[in-house]
Amino acid sequence: MKRSSAIRRAVLAAAAVALVVTGCTDRTGGSGGGSGGGGGTPQSPASASAPATGGSASDGSGGSDGKPSSPAPSSSSAAPSSPSSPSSPSSSAEALMKDGDENEQVRELQARLRQLDLFDRAPTGFYGSITGKSVAAFQKRRGLPVTSTVDAATWELLLSLTKEPTADELKPSTTNKLDTPDPRCMTGRVLCISKESRTLAWMIDGKVVSSFDVRFGSENTPTREGEFKVEWKAREWTSTIYHTPMPYSMFFSRGQAVHYSADFAARGYAGASHGCVNVRDRAKLAALFDQVKPGDKVVVHW
Structure with missing residues (x-):
């Protein structure tokens, strides 16, 4: 029994250490200039207003019309079309693209809808409610059944x-359009962060x-959703796990922070963080x- 109790205590201690030594950085690892992550046991830098509590690199990330992921082959660059290929759809009414899908085919869909002025933001590769509304508008305009999903007939007509x-149309450098603010963002001082539009609004x-x-x-390392507060700030910070820089960090949830990412500035949505909210405009x-002051509200929502 004594040995069993000792083993349980050792396991709990290891779990506690694991919670402390975690954080967020760019998904490609710690290459120079990549986005960094909080975590570890901060040494209370002079620029920080409070010590960090660490964060989890295994929970938290973002979604909707803006959730990054590993690219999948584009339908326009795929091998010769077959009956199941998106570029040569079958007559089936089965959905080829629908809410929750995330791949390069969806990015192409969004870019083509944008050519028709039916998608008013940068393509993200994620099929969320905004994409669904754009597809419904296209279907209504062209006399197709309005399903908000892309079936063979919808895709064939859009093609x-x-x-x-073009490459610029698929991954433009334009600024994303803001969503309607979450109701929780309408009072006080708030960092209002939308996964739907991939935007942060200081309100x-x-x-x-x-x-x-x-x-x-x-x-695998999502940004947590919910209502938080700015816990502490650090003008200059380096991830204690990934050893990558995180300038202008504003920590809000156990090591997850809003911060500048050189990797985001260089590669855009081709990469991702390990939970942090990356910003690519350093001066802004x-x-x-x-x-922003410690205690200001942070709302992360769809």
Whole structure:
């Protein structure tokens, strides 16, 4: 019995250490300039207002029309079409693309809808409610059954009315359009972060002061959703796990933070964090960092 109790205590101690030594960084690992992550046991830097509690690199990331993932082959660049290929759909009414799908075919769908002014933001590769509404608008305009999903008939007609998207159309550097703010963002000082549009809006009493494109964690290391508070800030910080820089970090959930990412600035949505909210506009984030105070609200929502 004594030995069994000792083993249980050892397991619990190991689990506690694992919770402390975790964080977020770019999904490709710690290459120079990649997005960093909090975690570890911070040494209370002079620029921080409070010590970090660490974060989990295994839980938390983002989704909707903006959730990054490993690219899948585009339908336009795939091998010669077959009856099951998206570029040469069968007559089946089965959905080829639907809510929750995430791949390069969805990115192509969004780019083609954008050519018809039916998708008003940068393609993300994730099929969320915004994409569903755009597909429904296309179907209604063209006299197709309005299902908000892409079946063979919808895809075939869209292909015939649009051209193959260019690289710039598939992954433009344009600023993402803000969503309607979550109701929790309408009072007080709030970092209102939308996974649906991949945006961060700095709001005061319901008014948008500034906004940013953002990037979230991967499917395996998602950015947590919910209502939080800015726990502490660090103008200069380096991930204690991945040893990558995290300038202008504003920590809000056990090591997850809003911070500048050189990797995001360089590669855009081709990468992902390990849970943090990456920002690619360094100068703009520096100005925001000076405005945000510990205790300000953070809302991460779809």
